[in-house]
Every structure is written in C-alpha cells, then in structure tokens.
Amino acid sequence: MAKKIKKVETPIDNRETFVSLQKNFAESDLSVEEKLKTLYELQKADSEIDKILQLRGELPMEVAALEEEIARLKGKIAERTTEIENMNMTIADSKQKMLEDEEQIAKYQQQLGGISNSREYDSIEKEIENLNLLKQIAEKVSTEAKQKILVAKGEIEGIKDRITICTDDLNLKKEELATIVESTSKEEQQLTAVREACAAKIDARTMSAYDRIRQSVNNHLAVVSIVGGACGGCFSKITPQRLIDIASGRKLVICEHCGRIIINPDAE
16 A cells, blocks of 8 residues: 655745745645635735724824833832932941941040150041041031932932823823724624634645735735726736736736735635
8 A cells, every 4th residue: 555645844934925835826725716715805804903903093002102111210210219228328327437436536535635645645646537537528428328319309209200190191091092992892803703714724834925925015915906907005007818817716816016916806
C-alpha cells in the first residue's frame, strides 16, 4: 500500500502579498469562487467594524494618554515624598550633630577654667572654634533641607491640582467612550462573529497577506469591487480582459497598481 505523501506547509512570510499567493490561491478546501466570496464578506465585516471604531475617534488614545499622565504625576509625587523623607532624616541628623557639638563645646569651656598652660589653652580654644564651625555647617544643612521640603511640598500641591484636572477630564472621556461602546456593542459583536467565521475558512497565508495589506493602506481595503471600470481601492483603470475575469468570479485578479484583490460580489 502506497504511503500517503504529507504536504509540506510553506512558512508564512509577513512580507507576502496577494500577488505572491496567486499560484497557490486555489490550494485550499474552498473553491476559488467561495474563497473570493469569503474574503469579500470578511472585508465587509472589517469595514463595518472600522466604522464603529471611527465613531470612538481619538477617545481610546486620549483615555490611555490621560491614564499614563496621571500615573506619571503620581510617580512624581512619590519621588517628592521620598525626597521629603530624606530631607527630614537630614534635619534630624543635623540636629543630633548640633547637640553633640554643643555638649562637646560645653565640656571644653569647663576645661578652660582650670588650665594655666597657654599652649593647652590655645589648643582647646581651637577645638571649640572648629566645633562651632561644624555646628554652623550642620545648622546650614538643616536650614537648606527645610527650604527644599517647602519647595517639594509646593510641587506636590501643584501636581495634585494637575491630577485633579486630569482625573476629571479622564472621567468625562471614559463616560463618553462607554456610551459609544454601549450603543455599538451588539452590532460589533455580530460583526466580530462574522469576521471570525470568515477568517476560520481562509488559510493562514492568505489571511496574513490580507491583514498586511489592510494595515498598509489608508482605507484598510484589501478586497475591493469594480467602481466605474476601475479598481475600487486605488481607482486605476482595469483592462477589458481583466474585467471579464473579474466578472466571472472564478479567477483571482490582483490590481496591477495597488496589489488588492478585485472581485465581482454579484458573481454566481
């Protein structure tokens, strides 16, 4: 008994177009006629879904942008809060240093009363002078930290005001988007079901080419019909022989100018 030869699947090329699929277009469970009709139905469903998405306009992107902005602003508040915490630690350390310096200065001053040696006296005076300088430095550090805290707190208040404005704007846009989505959700579900049913009938290579062409053209049309003797995608004139082939509905015809499939949706 002869062994059944397993067909080797050709890997999908993301650069593939309908032109490169012409030779293999008929290699499918569907006939060319059914495949063309299925592609046309798929395109119709996608076009109607595109119209629904156009109703939403820029709202989805605006909502996403506002959410990102609010997250960024909250991140800045977290940064400023951390800075304030660090500054408070710096102030506490400076206060502790000043107390330690004051205690040491007091000890040295007590020692001065019982010293008769001028050299030792001068040495202690120098130590007191150095401690006073260190105390002044710690006090300056503390003062600067307090000023930075005031600035950071002011920035936080400004950021909070900005968050309030963005949140109000976000809520309004979300409500508007939700209203549009709700009004079109049933139709979108039905169209999505049609799209999935059509896509399930089409082989992966053809679907890949279809999706690639849809994404590469402004009107998102990969499958078009004839408009006044011209391609319905780029409106380039079609030769008489190709018009006959399109009218028959039994042959894959690709526009020579834009690479779209041109079909006759009324072909029997």
